[in-house]
Amino acid sequence: MTATSIELLHTTGSQARTARSTYLDRAETKAIAAHGIEMVYQTGAEQYQALKQVDLDVKFGDIQLLMGPSGSGKTTLLSILAGILTPTAGSVRLLGQEITALSSSKLAQFRLENIGFIFQGFNLFPALTALENVEVALKLKGIRRAAARQQALDLLDQVGLKDKAKRYPQDLSGGQKQRVAIARALAGNPHLIMADEPTAALDSQNGHAVIELLRNLAKEKGRTVLIVTHDPRIIDVADHVTYLEDGLIRKS
Numbered sequence: 185m186t187a188t189s190i191e192l193l194h195t196t197g198s199q200a201r202t203a204r205s206t207y208l209d210r211a212e213t214k215a216i217a218a219h220g221i222e223m224v225y226q227t228g229a230e231q232y233q234a235l236k237q238v239d240l241d242v243k244f245g246d247i248q249l250l251m252g253p254s255g256s257g258k259t260t261l262l263s264i265l266a267g268i269l270t271p272t273a274g275s276v277r278l279l280g281q282e283i284t285a286l287s288s289s290k291l292a293q294f295r296l297e298n299i300g301f302i303f304q305g306f307n308l309f310p311a312l313t314a315l316e317n318v319e320v321a322l323k324l325k326g327i328r329r330a331a332a333r334q335q336a337l338d339l340l341d342q343v344g345l346k347d348k349a350k351r352y353p354q355d356l357s358g359g360q361k362q363r364v365a366i367a368r369a370l371a372g373n374p375h376l377i378m379a380d381e382p383t384a385a386l387d388s389q390n391g392h393a394v395i396e397l398l399r400n401l402a403k404e405k406g407r408t409v410l411i412v413t414h415d416p417r418i419i420d421v422a423d424h425v426t427y428l429e430d431g432l433i434r435k436s
């Protein structure tokens with residue numbers, strides 16, 4: 185995939201703008217390329233190796249799942265791939281940029297521009313309306329007030345919640361809250377979407393709506409989507425499923 189086609193991917197919809205492809209290596213074909221990842225947690229005098237020599241490549245526009253039993257290292261791996269945790273060893277390239285080589289301020293900026301996060305517990309601000317929850321993320325990305333309001337409305341529209349813009353999280357269903365969280369994750373048009381158990385707190389109908397949105401983000405909008413999940417329903421829309429077991433990728 186070329187830098188130009190990445191720019192096109194980012195210019196869909198009414199909030200079109202040129203992608204921030206500063207970090208993009210034109211020869212890069214993988215959105216995520218992680219090699220030799222090791223993670224050792226140190227708690228007092230005790231050490232625990234949560235990941236052992238993990239390799240993972242994800243192509244642009246794919247939906248990649250990370251599955252495996254509790255404690256197998258999924259969230260640790262997601263956090264490393266998102267640049268939230270620094271691995272003990274190994275290399276992580278996102279959109280052609282080696283993130284382990286970035287200073288903490290450059291890494292924070294890279295995350296802000298390129299990664300949208302979705303969490304199991306939605307992580308919405310309870311005192312803000314749905315619209316304000318999305319708006320605040322846009323303002324963090326340097327978008328000014330009037331433009332932020334319009335873009336937030338457009339994003340809520342994209343997840344089918346324009347008519348709920350003035351509602352507070354407590355007055356929304358779990359599925360609606362997660363859709364607000366997805367709209368917020370899309371603020372600023374990041375290429376990578378990373379989700380930790382996005383359907384775990386949802387009933388069947390709401391879970392399906394969220395899965396459909398994630399599928400649409402990858403297949404219609406060209407985003408690369410990485411999901412940690414126990415939810416077998418998401419397997420149907422995934423391009424690849426990687427199973428972790430005791431910190432290792434299970435060979436199938």
Ligand SMILES: Nc1ncnc2c1ncn2[C@@H]1O[C@H](COP(=O)(O)OP(=O)(O)OP(=O)(O)O)[C@@H](O)[C@H]1O
Pocket residue numbers: 225226227232234252253254255256257258259260261
């Ligand atoms: N901050 C930490 N300090 C020490 N050990 C940790 C820390 N975070 C995670 N671990 C350990 O690392 C292992 C992997 O944890 P991780 O949360 O990545 O697993 P997981 O597969 O996401 O589990 P779950 O499905 O239950 O969320 C577990 O044994 C966990 O106890």
